[in-house]
Amino acid sequence: MSSKVFKLIEEEKKRQIEGLEMIPSENYVSVDVLKALGSILTNKYSEGFPGRRYYGGNEVIDKIENYASDLAKKLFKVPVALVQPYSGSPANFAATMAVCEPGDVIMGLSLSSGGHLTHGAHLSFSSIFYKAVNYSVGADWKIDFDELEKLAIKHKPKLIWAGTTAYPFKLDYKKFRDIADKVGATVVADIAHISGLIVGGVHDSPVPYVEVITTTTHKTLRGPRGAMIMVTDLGMKKDPELKAKLERAIIPGLQGGPHNHQTAAIAISLEEALTPAFKKYASQVVKNAAVLAKELGTVSENHLVLLSLTDYGKGMGYQAQYALETAGITVNKNTIPNEPISPFYPSGIRMGTPALTTRGMKEKDMIKIASWIKRALEEIKGLDIPEQKEERAQYIKDTKVSLAKNKNLLKIKEEVKNFALKFPVPGID
Numbered sequence: 001m002s003s004k005v006f007k008l009i010e011e012e013k014k015r016q017i018e019g020l021e022m023i024p025s026e027n028y029v030s031v032d033v034l035k036a037l038g039s040i041l042t043n044k045y046s047e048g049f050p051g052r053r054y055y056g057g058n059e060v061i062d063k064i065e066n067y068a069s070d071l072a073k074k075l076f077k078v079p080v081a082l083v084q085p086y087s088g089s090p091a092n093f094a095a096t097m098a099v100c101e102p103g104d105v106i107m108g109l110s111l112s113s114g115g116h117l118t119h120g121a122h123l124s125f126s127s128i129f130y131k132a133v134n135y136s137v138g139a140d141w142k143i144d145f146d147e148l149e150k151l152a153i154k155h156k157p158k159l160i161w162a163g164t165t166a167y168p169f170k171l172d173y174k175k176f177r178d179i180a181d182k183v184g185a186t187v188v189a190d191i192a193h194i195s196g197l198i199v200g201g202v203h204d205s206p207v208p209y210v211e212v213i214t215t216t217t218h219k220t221l222r223g224p225r226g227a228m229i230m231v232t233d234l235g236m237k238k239d240p241e242l243k244a245k246l247e248r249a250i251i252p253g254l255q256g257g258p259h260n261h262q263t264a265a266i267a268i269s270l271e272e273a274l275t276p277a278f279k280k281y282a283s284q285v286v287k288n289a290a291v292l293a294k295e296l297g298t299v300s301e302n303h304l305v306l307l308s309l310t311d312y313g314k315g316m317g318y319q320a321q322y323a324l325e326t327a328g329i330t331v332n333k334n335t336i337p338n339e340p341i342s343p344f345y346p347s348g349i350r351m352g353t354p355a356l357t358t359r360g361m362k363e364k365d366m367i368k369i370a371s372w373i374k375r376a377l378e379e380i381k382g383l384d385i386p387e388q389k390e391e392r393a394q395y396i397k398d399t400k401v402s403l404a405k406n407k408n409l410l411k412i413k414e415e416v417k418n419f420a421l422k423f424p425v426p427g428i429d
């Protein structure tokens with residue numbers, strides 16, 4: 001234990017156990033998942049797929065990858081599951097490559113409405129190599145399917161993304177299907193945020209309505225960082241080549257050797273997701289988010305709360321993130337639908353319950369946490385973002401420094417720490 005890195009890992013352990021981790025895309029993995037990630041499986045090269053590798057010595061790796069894939073098929077009830085994508089973004093790139101030719105039209109929810117970068121955002125591969133058209137949410141913050149339909153009829157997309165990254169409502173996959181059928185598009189559901197809620201039985205599965213599903217494995221699913229691409233029966237029926245196209249997109253299209261330690265850790269997390277305890281977990285995640293949202297004056301139907309801070313002032317996302325960080329509560333600044341200030345200085349924060357729920361926190365704990373959040377947010381009043389754009393960066397820097405010394409926030413941090421330490425984190429003593 002001589003490397004500086006191990007000291008830093010100890011430092012990070014302290015941060016993870018003493019604070020409240022409320023980034024909705026984060027979670028705490030089990031000790032078994034950690035063990036697989038830290039195993040000798042990282043030593044092996046295995047380019048290709050089980051039974052079809054470029055290198056020798058893969059007889060055990062083949063068994064591990066087949067096992068992970070079989071578990072995913074069972075859990076999601078799909079005929080095809082590819083477990084090699086390194087993470088969510090490359091999985092989405094591979095899915096796009098399999099369905100589209102460069103230059104084809106793709107459609108996804110805009111970033112400012114809660115969509116993901118890979119669904120057609122500016123500067124992402126998805127708008128550099130494809131013609132991206134974005135749909136958005138309406139005044140009720142829900143996907144505007146009328147707009148989506150009009151845009152689809154006008155632009156004739158090859159692919160429509162059904163998936164979100166900062167969206168607190170359930171998705172109606174049938175509506176995506178109906179629109180896609182009118183224009184001959186393929187629907188890819190990106191369930192990265194909610195895959196744990198789907199396998200836990202608290203959210204509907206997109207399987208009957210879409211051809212392809214992508215998901216990260218490290219969010220509500222509570223596995224290692226990684227991703228999977230699945231094909232449904234509908235997808236295989238419409239295009240029997242889809243599995244082969246996806247495989248080719250992964251390798252040689254995008255990736256080289258798979259991360260076998262990651263594949264093994266995915267298999268362990270999928271075993272865990274098949275247990276009754278995981279169903280209870282997923283249902284508690286949603287119950288906790290609903291209570292948290294209610295206490296903060298909003299609503300949530302999934303694992304995350306998107307909070308507008310316009311009542312506190314103008315462009316308050318950064319200030320809120322920093323104030324809460326000083327108070328030991330980790331959230332992220334986020335645009336709100338129809339963002340009134342700027343994507344760079346957004347007006348909201350996004351927070352979630354997956355990690356807190358893994359630690360065993362329940363509804364009554366959410367009430368306590370909401371009251372700390374509200375107390376911390378009082379401290380940002382009057383810290384509105386300057387009107388002059390060129391003053392903003394320096395203002396935020398200075399505000400961060402002053403919030404880090406704020407006595408009221410540091411007092412909340414102590415209270416948060418005493419509370420948080422009562423809830424264990426797997427892998428941290």
Ligand SMILES: Cc1ncc(COP(=O)(O)O)c(C=O)c1O
Pocket residue numbers: 025087088089090092116118163164165190191192193216226
């Ligand atoms: C909906 C969605 N898709 C894809 C991704 C990308 O995953 P990764 O960060 O693993 O590339 C994310 C990450 O936040 C996401 O929210």
